[in-house]
Amino acid sequence: DAGVIQSPRHEVTEMGxxxxxxxxxxxxxxxxxxxxxxxxxxxxxxxxxxxNVPIDDSGMPEDRFSAKMPNxxxxxxxxxxxxxxxxxVYFCASSPTDPNQPQHFGDGTRLSIL
Amino acid sequence: GDxxxxxxxxxxxxxxxxxxxxxxxxxxxxxxxxxYVQYPGEGLQLLLKATKADDKGSNKGFEATYRKETTSFHxxxxxxxxxxxxVYFCALSDPGGxxxxxxxxxxxxNVKP
Numbered sequence: 563d564a565g566v567i568q569s570p571r572h573e574v575t576e577m578g579x580x581x582x583x584x585x586x587x588x589x590x591x592x593x594x595x596x597x598x599x600x601x602x603x604x605x606x607x608x609x610x611x612x613x614n615v616p617i618d619d620s621g622m623p624e625d626r627f628s629a630k631m632p633n634x635x636x637x638x639x640x641x642x643x644x645x646x647x648x649x650x651v652y653f654c655a656s657s658p659t660d661p662n663q664p665q666h667f668g669d670g671t672r673l674s675i676l
Numbered sequence: 677g678d679x680x681x682x683x684x685x686x687x688x689x690x691x692x693x694x695x696x697x698x699x700x701x702x703x704x705x706x707x708x709x710x711x712y713v714q715y716p717g718e719g720l721q722l723l724l725k726a727t728k729a730d731d732k733g734s735n736k737g738f739e740a741t742y743r744k745e746t747t748s749f750h751x752x753x754x755x756x757x758x759x760x761x762x763v764y765f766c767a768l769s770d771p772g773g774x775x776x777x778x779x780x781x782x783x784x785x786n787v788k789p
Binding site for chain 1: 718771781
């Protein structure tokens with residue numbers, strides 16, 4: 563079975579540039595989560611969707627961050643403009659809505675903003 | 677609100693030692709509990725889970741028991757290997773809907789040969 567697929571795996575760009583991270587959830591999963599992981603702050607939930615609808619974006623750090631889920635098989639997280647402090651590993655996870663089921667994580671996108 | 681507290685790391689053990697990583701939780705409902713493992717450069721992988729009180733989750737020699745009376749879900753392994761070196765996360769699911777998770781801060785385990 564294909565797991566959660568994220569792209570790109572690595573991204574290095576200069577501050578001020580737009581960054582777009584992509585995620586393909588596991589087929590049949592109707593909840594999707596975006597996380598950010600840093601040494602300083604650990605694992606942070608940024609936003610999550612259910613049935614393609616954003617449920618809670620209170621973890622999005624600033625208006626520079628936005629996320630969309632145009633259909634059940636694709637989501638994006640965009641940072642515009644990017645800043646060095648956005649450097650982190652960004653994970654996407656998906657799950658069924660059932661709280662007895664685990665979230666399944668992608669391998670992450672390692673983002674470096676110079 | 678719901679939350680998870682894990683013991684601070686790093687934890688350093690010799691190969692074949694006994695491992696315990698403590699995890700306690702606060703929840704308003706009846707959550708499911710999970711342990712995840714993260715190897716360097718990889719995403720979080722499910723290690724084991726328990727969905728109700730007194731359930732024991734187990735996998736790859738690791739086990740944890742859902743203790744409602746002590747609100748705990750401690751991870752144990754009888755004999756660790758160098759390959760178990762990783763970061764371990766305890767988590768609970770929000771039973772209120774959408775399967776939102778609350779994660780602990782993670783505990784880094786180093787196993788020396």
